[in-house]
Amino acid sequence: MRESLERRSFLLTLVLVSIAFAWVLIPFWGAIFWACVVAVIFYPLQQKLKNKFGDKPNRAALVTLLIALVIVVIPALGISYSFVQEGVSFYQRLDEGKINPGKRFDDIQNAFPVINDLLAQFDIKASDVREKISSGAATASKFLAEEALAFGQNTFSFLLSLGLMIYLTFFLLRDGQYLIDLMVRALPLGDDRERKLFSKFAGVTRATVKGNIVVAIVQGALGGIILALLGIPGALLWGVVMAFLSLIPAVGAAFVWAPVAIYLYATGSWIQATILVAYGTIVIGLADNVLRPVLVGRDTKLPDYLVLFSTIGGMSLFGITGFVLGPLIAALFLVFWNIFMTEF
Template sequence: MQAKLEQRFFLLMLVLVSLAFGWLLEPFWGCIFWACAITVIFYPVQRLLLRWMGGRPNLAALLTLLICMLVVVLPVLAISAAFIQEGALFYDKIQRGEVSPSAFVETIRQAFPAITELLNKLGIETNDLRERVSGAAVEASRLLAKEALSIGQNTFGFVLDLCLMLYLAFFLLREGHHLVELMVKALPLGDQRERLLFAKFAEVTRATVKGNLVVAVVQGALGGFIFWLLDLPAPVLWGVVMAFLSLLPAVGAALVWLPVSLYLYGTGEWLIASILVAYGALVIGLADNILRPLLVGRDTKLPDYLVLFSTLGGLSLMGINGFVLGPMVAALFLAFWQIFMEEFNA
């Protein structure tokens, strides 16, 4: 009796201490998450370098981290800086009246009365829609301008988070295998199940981050290129917006190029509008339809509809981190049920 009481009390204290430690790390969850994601994605590179260097883990981890910075971190920082800068300029144009979102919506409404009738039948008032679009555009551009100022004022905090992420990624790359073995030994789920779940976690993280980022970069680059080629304003801004929106499967970049095409039709720019529609549907859309199933759905072994709903749910609940965490939760859900059916329902 005494032994059982001591064991239960120890387990209770173990849970409480673990929760307290998790709460202590709460300010750094973003850094920890992306350090783990970087480790999972670049771990094959780390193993390859480790074999080439004859077993020098420190140097292999450092070179892997440098490759990560050159391939991912620095390009993302450069694109984000250009995006914020153009967003701030866009906000200034709205403030000066050079750009009018309400006039944009009004042009589309007058040029395509069928769309207005359809929206009215669906119970959507176009006047309210115009005000909402105008308010959303102003608010988004104001947010970008504020974010640019905030980053400038909090440069130290941003650099600190980035350094912490890279610092942790270095140790995870160097000692990741030992940490996984330690967790397999500690968790009471059964070694075979734990290895299956860890493999699924790595598989989904690698496929989701790699796949979604590749699709986002390709669609954003294609969208920004056609905006630049057609001499449309702020190609970098809209290219990055299309890249972010491409995280939403099925719709994505069309939320930008389709309304712009309708506006160009409404203003009489038929040739430019037709080129943009054809390019958006055949090139940008085709990139999504080909690359996403190959890079995300195939590697995660998740159906396309499950990838869509888990991504949307993750983004709505967890922000930008949700585009990885959402499919990961869905994959672990399927893995747990697969284990249950195989072992308990044989």
């Protein structure tokens, strides 16, 4: 009786201490999560370097970390900074009246009279649409400006999180296998199940990040290049927006370049518009169809509808981190239920 009471008391205390420890780490969960993501992605490279360097795990982990910084972290910081700067510039031009979204809508409306008939069928006033477009553009640009200001004010917090992420990534790369074996021993889910779950976590994380981020970067870069060549203002801003929208299934970069092409047709720039439509359909569109199957393995690919809902839901709950965390939770959900149906 006493031994049973002691066991239950210890387990209760263990749960409480674990919850308290997790609560302490809440301010840094973003840094911890992205450290795990980077470590998972570059772990195969670290293993190859470890075999090359022999009995020098610190050197292998350090070289892998430096490669990750050059390939992922530094470019992401540069793109983010440029995006914020472009967003602030766009807000200033909009505030000064140099950009008038309402007038752009009027130009499209005049060039395509069928729009008036279409709006009339749904009992929608063109003036209301014009006002919504103007207010939406103002709200979006103001949001970018406020985020830029907040970023400047929270620079120390951001640098601290970045430093912690880099610091933790090194140890996850160096001691990753040991930590996995330790968790397999500690967790009471069954060793085979736990290894299956960890394998699924690694596979989905690599597939999601490589598939989504690489495709998004390629599509955003291709879109930004063609917009710049065609002389569209804010090409860098719209390129990053296209990259961001490419992370969301069923949306994609066409959400940006298609309206731009329509406006070019409306203003009489037929050659530019045709080039943009052909380029967007063939080059930008095929980038997803060609790269994603190569980067995302079949074993880790989720149904498209599940990816859509989990990505949007994850981003609404966790912000930009949700585009990885949402599909990851969905994949683990499927794995748990698969294990349940198979074994129970």
